[in-house]
Amino acid sequence: xxxxxxxxxxxxxxxxxxxxxxxxxxxxxxxxxxxNASFMGLIPFLVFIALFLGVxxxxxxxxxxxxxxxxxxxNYVPSLANFVASFxxxxxxxxxxxxxxxxxxxxxxxxxxxxxxxxxxxxxSKKLTAVVTVLTSVLANSGGVPLAFSFIAAVGNAGIMTGLxxxxxxxxxxxxxxGLILMYQYFLIPTMVMVVLPTLAGLRLEWxxxxxxxxxxxxxxWKKVGLPIATPAILGGFVLLFGAxxxxxxxxxxxxxxxxxxxxxxxxxxxxAGGNLAGQENVAMALGVNMIIVxxxxxxxxxxxxxxxxxxxx
Amino acid sequence: MVQMRQSTRAARGIRxxxxxxxxxxxxxxxxxIAVPMICALAFSIYVPTTGFTFEPYVESVRDPGFFGALSLxxxxxVLTVVGLxxxxxPTMVYLHLKAPRWRxxxxxxxxxxxxxxxxxxxxxxxxxxxxMASFGxxxxxxxxxxxxxxxxxxxxxxxxxxxxxxxxxFRSLDAGLRTIDLRTLVESAHSLGAxxxxxxxxxxxxxxxxxxxxxxxxxxxLCLGEFTMAVTLGYRTLPVWLTQIAGSNFRASISMSxxxxxxxxxxxxxxxxxxxxxxxARALALKGHES
Numbered sequence: 080x081x082x083x084x085x086x087x088x089x090x091x092x093x094x095x096x097x098x099x100x101x102x103x104x105x106x107x108x109x110x111x112x113x114x115n116a117s118f119m120g121l122i123p124f125l126v127f128i129a130l131f132l133g134v135x136x137x138x139x140x141x142x143x144x145x146x147x148x149x150x151x152x153x154n155y156v157p158s159l160a161n162f163v164a165s166f167x168x169x170x171x172x173x174x175x176x177x178x179x180x181x182x183x184x185x186x187x188x189x190x191x192x193x194x195x196x197x198x199x200x201x202x203x204s205k206k207l208t209a210v211v212t213v214l215t216s217v218l219a220n221s222g223g224v225p226l227a228f229s230f231i232a233a234v235g236n237a238g239i240m241t242g243l244x245x246x247x248x249x250x251x252x253x254x255x256x257x258g259l260i261l262m263y264q265y266f267l268i269p270t271m272v273m274v275v276l277p278t279l280a281g282l283r284l285e286w287x288x289x290x291x292x293x294x295x296x297x298x299x300x301w302k303k304v305g306l307p308i309a310t311p312a313i314l315g316g317f318v319l320l321f322g323a324x325x326x327x328x329x330x331x332x333x334x335x336x337x338x339x340x341x342x343x344x345x346x347x348x349x350x351x352a353g354g355n356l357a358g359q360e361n362v363a364m365a366l367g368v369n370m371i372i373v374x375x376x377x378x379x380x381x382x383x384x385x386x387x388x389x390x391x392x393x
Numbered sequence: 394m395v396q397m398r399q400s401t402r403a404a405r406g407i408r409x410x411x412x413x414x415x416x417x418x419x420x421x422x423x424x425x426i427a428v429p430m431i432c433a434l435a436f437s438i439y440v441p442t443t444g445f446t447f448e449p450y451v452e453s454v455r456d457p458g459f460f461g462a463l464s465l466x467x468x469x470x471v472l473t474v475v476g477l478x479x480x481x482x483p484t485m486v487y488l489h490l491k492a493p494r495w496r497x498x499x500x501x502x503x504x505x506x507x508x509x510x511x512x513x514x515x516x517x518x519x520x521x522x523x524x525m526a527s528f529g530x531x532x533x534x535x536x537x538x539x540x541x542x543x544x545x546x547x548x549x550x551x552x553x554x555x556x557x558x559x560x561x562x563f564r565s566l567d568a569g570l571r572t573i574d575l576r577t578l579v580e581s582a583h584s585l586g587a588x589x590x591x592x593x594x595x596x597x598x599x600x601x602x603x604x605x606x607x608x609x610x611x612x613x614x615l616c617l618g619e620f621t622m623a624v625t626l627g628y629r630t631l632p633v634w635l636t637q638i639a640g641s642n643f644r645a646s647i648s649m650s651x652x653x654x655x656x657x658x659x660x661x662x663x664x665x666x667x668x669x670x671x672x673x674a675r676a677l678a679l680k681g682h683e684s
Contacts, residue, residue: 198418224635374509
């Protein structure tokens with residue numbers, strides 16, 4: 080036990096010197112207090128996001144990591160069984176097929192979108208560029224039920240183009256992985272154009288002139304200047320397209336519903352609809368967590384690439 | 394001078410594709426974009442047995458489920474827009490004025506919806522609502538679960554739609570607030586005796602009108618087209634109703650789907666034109682949850 084009385088233990092408010100000291104202290108402390116209280120105004124937002132984003136995400140993770148107790152089906156026990164199940168059988172088929180479709184769709188859309196963006200710049204038409212800028216941001220957001228319906232009308236079983244081009248005889252069917260890839264291009268190509276067009280347009284004329292003045296050919300310019308600058312945007316575009324295809328649910332569901340093509344999004348659907356009799360609901364939750372992880376990876380790869388590509392144009 | 398021109402010409406000559414090929418590609422992609430829409434339109438106004446007709450449009454409106462789906466969708470849309478603006482405008486203004494330190498945290502929070510696919514968000518909500526309901530009839534969790542899922546006023550859907558718009562809305566409002574001298578505006582309004590609400594309504598809002606309209610249009614477009622969350626949570630909004638009648642009357646469903654699509658596109662076009670040239674940074678936020 081020590082006899083030393085520290086300053087904060089001393090009773091304040093009696094001695095004028097102490098009061099002055101307190102005042103000075105409080106003046107100094109003020110900014111700190113304001114900082115501590117500064118998030119008060121954010122509380123309504125934080126409560127909202129906790130309820131409508133935090134709770135469901137917590138819910139899906141919690142449900143993914145538990146299974147019904149064998150001895151007492153009303154109770155749940157922590158388990159990795161759902162994740163094990165998500166990498167087996169039909170769930171794993173769906174995951175693999177989703178990944179495969181997304182890679183092919185992203186490569187297709189990325190290459191076409193890149194070529195299209197360059198083609199648009201090659202025309203040097205300002206009007207066309209302006210129209211394309213608006214259209215791409217609209218089409219990149221299109222999708223869902225109307226997209227599926229218009230493709231059914233065009234190249235579905237009784238579609239107009241199906242009849243005109245006798246696609247069925249050629250072995251084409253919209254209700255397949257290939258059909259989905261074809262349909263996804265509707266929003267993937269515009270997304271790619273939206274991502275790479277500003278970068279390609281930003282490859283400054285001066286750079287091209289400089290390259291030309293030292294005798295560079297078109298091939299040299301693209302190899303040494305154009306592509307290195309455009310690469311982050313192009314890679315970012317591919318990654319973004321992959322993520323968009325992988326997460327697509329609405330148009331795929333409207334097109335093929337429950338059967339036909341296995342997809343991770345549709346697998347979650349059927350797991351939820353089936354109820355928890357066979358524990359399928361919790362496997363669906365594990366699939367949902369797997370999807371979140373994939374989307375997180377996509378974002379973590381995309382963001383630095385985007386930052387890198389913006390660097391040249393600031 | 395002559396030399397300069399020559400070098401410019403040489404530089405311009407740097408092309409990856411020849412102009413002819415460029416136009417060929419542009420026309421091909423334009424066809425790919427246009428053909429499905431034209432086919433859908435043809436489907437909705439031309440019936441092989443009767444010729445040109447608007448019958449599918451009439452039939453879709455006459456469907457017993459139509460008005461229920463329409464009014465539910467409109468109600469959700471209005472509530473989502475109002476809720477979104479009521480939460481996000483004051484929060485973003487506050488963030489810029491009083492709590493700039495929290496901006497990185499807010500940015501991360503508002504970006505999270507991008508990594509939670511809407512089917513996963515819906516699955517999470519379903520499991521939470523089901524386990525709350527399993528507490529038994531009359532218990533508090535079950536009652537909250539019921540309240541959130543009120544069939545006439547699906548609060549759970551409104552809240553989720555607000556969440557889905559957050560990545561986009563945060564960026565848009567954040568950029569808008571950065572371009573104005575918010576502090577000076579607010580302080581001078583206060584010194585003239587305006588209250589907090591008045592400042593927000595009459596000083597801040599008119600200065601961020603562009604981003605606010607932008608967010609509103611985006612939000613409406615999302616609410617009109619969103620399918621995944623609505624169908625998973627069991628609500629018969631317009632897109633869900635469309636898929637339900639497609640089996641029995643595809644022409645009716647496609648005609649209504651065209652109308653909804655036209656409205657959505659009009660909103661998105663208006664939004665993009667209003668915002669001027671889309672910045673590349675917007676690409677990520679724009680990639681919506683509708684696909």
